[in-house]
Amino acid sequence: MQPITAVRGFKDILPEETGKWQFVESKAHEVFTAFGFREIRIPILEKTDLFTRGIGESTDIVEKEMYTFLDRGEEYLTLRPEATASVIRAYLEHSLHAADPVAKLYTIGPMFRRERPQKGRFRQFHQIDVELLGLEDPRTDAEVMLMLVHFLKSVGLSEPSLEMNTLGCLSCRPAFREAIMNFLRGKEERLCGDCQRRIHTNPLRVFDCKNEGCAEIIREAPQLLQYICKDCHDHFEQVQSALNTFNLPFRINTRMVRGLDYYTKTAFEVTTEFLGAQNAIVGGGRYDGLIKELGGPDIPGIGFAVGFERLIAMLPADPASFRHDPQLFIAALGPEAQKYAFPLCNRLRMKGILTEMDYLGKSLKSQMKRADKLHCRYALILGDRELSTGKLELRDMGTGAQEPIQLDGIEETIIDYIKAR
RNA sequence: GUGGGUGUAGCUCAGUUGGUUAGAGUGCCGGGUUGUGGCCCCGGAGGCCGAGGGUUCAAAUCCCUUCACUCACCCCA
Known part of the structure; x- marks a missing residue:
């Protein structure tokens, strides 16, 4: 099929x-x-x-x-x-x-x-x-x-x-049109086929014919400005x-x-x-x-x-200004972290932060790769270890700098980070 | 409507004078020991070689038809 x-x-x-x-x-x-x-x-x-x-x-x-x-x-x-x-x-x-x-x-x-x-x-x-x-x-x-x-x-x-x-x-315009038709009469055989047809349909079009022979003839034609x-x-x-x-x-x-x-x-x-x-x-x-x-x-x-x-x-190929890259990728590891990440991800979206996460239970490496491919500005790393200590890792994907941030009030912290840039 | 060019992997393209299981790069998926992207290395998936017919022992390759894309004429934004 x-x-x-x-x-x-x-x-x-x-x-x-x-x-x-x-x-x-x-x-x-x-x-x-x-x-x-x-x-x-x-x-x-x-x-x-x-x-x-x-x-x-x-x-x-x-x-x-x-x-x-x-x-x-x-x-x-x-x-x-x-x-x-x-x-x-x-x-x-x-x-x-x-x-x-x-x-x-x-x-x-x-x-x-x-x-x-x-x-x-x-x-x-x-x-x-x-x-x-x-x-x-x-x-x-x-x-x-x-x-x-x-x-x-x-x-x-x-x-x-x-x-x-x-x-x-x-x-x-009718007077000018008449003048052009009179001018072209008798010169038909020197014009291209298209222009011979144009004499009767739209004589003004002969003016922008690209054919050199026609252009030469029309150069001596009456100008509209005279009429x-x-x-x-x-x-x-x-x-x-x-x-x-x-x-x-x-x-x-x-x-x-x-x-x-x-x-x-x-x-x-x-x-x-x-x-x-x-x-x-x-x-x-x-x-x-x-x-x-x-x-x-x-x-x-x-x-x-x-x-x-x-x-x-005519516009430049793909400047960043045309794109809407995610601002944050939440890399969650394990079921507990996923349970936390899912609502966080959507709450941030509702506050206007472009946020993405993984739904396939992939490895951290693979999630980081995806964050990179999507051109995310930050990656938030959230595993069982972070959940138990209450400190998550926020990685700047441009510089590679990574710092711990508190689980408490995380939405506001992230919004501050993103707005600061 | 009229000409020219091109159809091979998701994308960009190789493929010799017809000759075994059709290739590369890129992209995708995975891996290079515990939980960190870009660079590098390894592996994997992915093709009715646009479609139909013909020639031949044998066709991605030659011939015909057709379709699609593309550029130009024309026209216009």
Whole structure:
């Protein structure tokens, strides 16, 4: 019988790794809370229409990557491929905009896209998703990017490289799109196959084609900045000047485009060279038309999504700060000592001391080995001899120093020792 | 969806031109005299050599199929 394995592209996160996950999550809560964002938890399953309307029908995500199924022959449901649409759905469904026009929300959880797995890309992956709804002030764009970089630094990335661009808005982008299509017409045969297709689906994507021939052609193409409306232009300038007030380094990348249709004006990314082809660890931008598109009032928004696995992959291997090593190992010898050790062990745990003991009646040597393997800070040696004299041995596993401590009041003594370090 | 690479012990990998009971390191369990971890030494457990078929006296090794993993294209976080 073949054992059952996990589904392709779906990963177990083992105890060895979860320390890092908890660390990153706690930093996210800490930083986002300081900036006035509050957590929202939303379902993993949504009606399919939410994504076809939100993300854009002709995007790759919607066209071929969604886990969609017909629920009991009644309606189509989809495992969410991203979080923004769901957050906005919840925001509208509970009329959060009526209670307060400004909502600052974040959520952390799994997303699902049926792509071919590779380094940094899984079918179930996790995102830290942040959304700021109800403000179109360019300072909020800068503030969100500042918070993002601050968060990345606080988990240990040294110099996150922030790239930014403007994508224009619903009033100026169509004109630009038209200009690009005109420019590319007649040059089809010099473009790669993918780009020939893109001319009709999403001509802006030709800008970030890695094919050299396409890059050469596109170099002479019209630039968005020539077509952008005054409003978008001013917005872009003001975002930059706000970033400069924080001395936040950023690079303008006019070739950056976004894969989701809803983005307008500011778009940004944080990339890394350590992840191979999947180099984006954060993607985000403004989406001033999306809320209206999803049936709500005309409310602006901006947000970003951090690829959790990609971020984790950049963190140092296994610093002690991610681990939860036991503070004490009780090495009990013989049945009498065991009888004493068992309640002591659990009482200490209830006082918050990470305590382990042996249940197999092993030799002292073997118990000490286990204490060492678990990286325990102290070992408490408790045998019949100690029980009769009332003096136990407390061994510091780091230094090897060992000293007698009184059986009376042992819980308090141990707690004092552990807190003193 | 399209290419390339790889599947041998829990993990990382050897395994010659096909040739007896398939190896190492690491991890695990035990031991190196009475009750003390790390280093060292000794012993033990643990493999349908990814799965199925074929060639052959003989297959981990050659051929076919399939599955899985992985990297890249694509796409994106």
